[in-house]
Amino acid sequence: MDIIGIVGLPGSGKTEISNYARERGIPVISMGDVIREECLKRGLEPADHHGEVAKKIRDELGNDAIATLTVPLIQKMRKTKNRMVVDGIRSGDEVKVFRREFGEEFKLVRVESSFKLRLERINSRGRDNPEIETLKQRDERELGFGLKNAMGDAEIGIENSGTIEELHLQISKII
Numbered sequence: 001m002d003i004i005g006i007v008g009l010p011g012s013g014k015t016e017i018s019n020y021a022r023e024r025g026i027p028v029i030s031m032g033d034v035i036r037e038e039c040l041k042r043g044l045e046p047a048d049h050h051g052e053v054a055k056k057i058r059d060e061l062g063n064d065a066i067a068t069l070t071v072p073l074i075q076k077m078r079k080t081k082n083r084m085v086v087d088g089i090r091s092g093d094e095v096k097v098f099r100r101e102f103g104e105e106f107k108l109v110r111v112e113s114s115f116k117l118r119l120e121r122i123n124s125r126g127r128d129n130p131e132i133e134t135l136k137q138r139d140e141r142e143l144g145f146g147l148k149n150a151m152g153d154a155e156i157g158i159e160n161s162g163t164i165e166e167l168h169l170q171i172s173k174i175i
Contacts, residue, residue: 002082004175007089007150008111010138011031013160017111018087026175027081029073031066033086036160040090046139051133051141054090063146067094071101090142094147109174110154113161115139123151 006014012013017029036046039053046053057065070086077084089095089108098106113121119135133141158170 003106005086005089005108011121012113013111014087020168020171021085022058026083028085031070034069063091064093064097067097089150091146095150095153109156110151111158111160
């Protein structure tokens with residue numbers, strides 16, 4: 001059993017790695033989806049309120065809240081799948097939750113890209129609203145959650161500065 005966690009700044013390639021895994025039949029649990037679902041429960045548009053709701057959840061339930069909400073989803077999936085990807089880890093506290101719950105089955109992969117390249121990707125995907133929050137603001141918010149610590153905890157690092165095919169080759173060696 002392998003639970004492969006993906007950590008990185010916005011636009012670094014986490015979703016592309018997740019898509020690659022899905023295409024190969026490896027299930028993906030998105031921590032961002034947990035937040036988007038919570039936005040909808042609160043009657044808020046995820047594109048406009050994702051960061052705000054993520055912060056509120058952490059304020060209400062603790063820095064490891066999103067991971068804690070994700071653990072039952074992983075446990076349910078473990079019953080039928082022997083490998084999965086967890087996308088969107090944002091803090092060292094979240095990493096601790098996964099390591100405590102899943103031990104050596106949990107492996108953390110850090111994906112990195114330049115600010116310029118990440119900005120180009122984010123602008124092209126149309127999922128985010130830069131009028132609500134710029135990439136610089138998102139980086140600061142996520143680093144404030146403890147993302148730098150989580151990235152430092154990764155056993156494996158990927159530099160995603162080339163083509164999608166190059167990223168796929170790197171990730172194929174891991175998953």
